[in-house]
Amino acid sequence: xxxxxxxxxxNPYIDGELKHEDSxxxxxxxxxxxxxxxDLQQLLSIKDAFAEFNSFTAPCGFSTxxxxxxxxxxxxxxxxxxxxxxxxxxxxxxxxIFAGVFCGRLISSGLMYDKSSAIISSLSxxxxxxxxxxxxxxxxxxxxxAKNEK
Amino acid sequence: xxxxxxxxxxxxxxxxxxxxxxxxxVRYQDRIFNVCMHMLGNTEDAQDAAQETxxxxxxxxxxxxxxxxxxxxxxxxxxxxxxxxxxxxxxxSIFRRNDKDEEIVIEAPSNIYCPEKAYQSKQxxxxxxxxxxxxxxxxxxxxxxxxxxxxSYEDIxxxxxxxxxxxxxxxxxxxxxxxxMLIDFMEQK
Numbered sequence: 405x406x407x408x409x410x411x412x413x414x415n416p417y418i419d420g421e422l423k424h425e426d427s428x429x430x431x432x433x434x435x436x437x438x439x440x441x442x443d444l445q446q447l448l449s450i451k452d453a454f455a456e457f458n459s460f461t462a463p464c465g466f467s468t469x470x471x472x473x474x475x476x477x478x479x480x481x482x483x484x485x486x487x488x489x490x491x492x493x494x495x496x497x498x499x500x501i502f503a504g505v506f507c508g509r510l511i512s513s514g515l516m517y518d519k520s521s522a523i524i525s526s527l528s529x530x531x532x533x534x535x536x537x538x539x540x541x542x543x544x545x546x547x548x549x550a551k552n553e554k
Numbered sequence: 555x556x557x558x559x560x561x562x563x564x565x566x567x568x569x570x571x572x573x574x575x576x577x578x579x580v581r582y583q584d585r586i587f588n589v590c591m592h593m594l595g596n597t598e599d600a601q602d603a604a605q606e607t608x609x610x611x612x613x614x615x616x617x618x619x620x621x622x623x624x625x626x627x628x629x630x631x632x633x634x635x636x637x638x639x640x641x642x643x644x645x646x647s648i649f650r651r652n653d654k655d656e657e658i659v660i661e662a663p664s665n666i667y668c669p670e671k672a673y674q675s676k677q678x679x680x681x682x683x684x685x686x687x688x689x690x691x692x693x694x695x696x697x698x699x700x701x702x703x704x705x706s707y708e709d710i711x712x713x714x715x716x717x718x719x720x721x722x723x724x725x726x727x728x729x730x731x732x733x734x735m736l737i738d739f740m741e742q743k
Contacts, residue, residue: 454701
């Protein structure tokens with residue numbers, strides 16, 4: 405086995421990820437090759453040092469804090485519904501305003517039927533009778549006219 | 555495949571029982587925090603990243619495929635969260651210069667873990683911590699999952715969504731870089 409091949413196998417070997425046949429071939433090479441053997445020892449030293457690394461545990465209350473954040477996110481999701489309703493209200497209000505402005509423009513331009521002129525003419529003094537014939541005032545006026553004629 | 559207990563929790567969560575997520579957090583919080591701690595190097599950032607990992611898992615649970623390993627899926631979220639983390643860890647070089655402008659080795663800062671046992675190579679452990687931090691995030695991730703979490707090459711491949719060949723390549727490169735840095739350190743001594 406060449407050193408270049410052995411070098412590729414050393415890491416899987418120390419991790420126990422090498423097939424049995426390849427392991428045996430590598431071992432036989434390492435017996436004969438001082439350089440590869442030294443490489444292996446150095447890598448094993450690093451591996452041993454990692455084994456002495458501290459294993460950290462999550463701090464107290466970690467799960468409580470995570471659940472609190474989840475609950476806060478869920479609360480924000482439900483709070484969005486009234487906000488949406490508020491935006492909908494504003495939207496409808498704006499539509500009402502724009503509809504009013506639009507209709508006003510149509511009226512002023514005469515494109516829409518204008519009932520106001522009929523209303524105004526009905527209030528005109530020409531058609532307004534302060535004392536209709538069927539009223540008390542109208543009856544009194546009729547009597548006075550008849551008396552004057554006599 | 556998830557273990558049977560995980561399968562039960564996952565199924566209950568999928569069916570709307572969100573209270574089981576607390577059990578999931580308790581089951582995996584130490585492992586995830588440990589990974590984040592070794593990826594980021596300080597407690598504050600590791601806590602943030604670990605919390606964010608579980609939040610992302612909660613939000614994206616629908617993306618978890620039932621036939622996949624749950625803990626490798628969690629590891630993937632954790633590693634990606636750590637890589638995305640913007641804060642820089644508070645690491646100091648173990649080398650300082652004395653009055654004669656010679657480099658001397660100092661003790662590691664207090665926020666860096668030092669083993670409690672008396673070690674002949676205590677400073678090597680410290681140097682290894684710092685060397686680990688100097689690795690690129692991609693190389694650091696494979697080494698942390700392999701050396702500290704003890705994952706197999708297959709699990710690392712699943713966790714990082716890379717091929718096993720890439721796992722082998724990155725582990726090899728990471729160890730070579732660590733070896734070079736440690737040799738430099740030893741020569742300084």
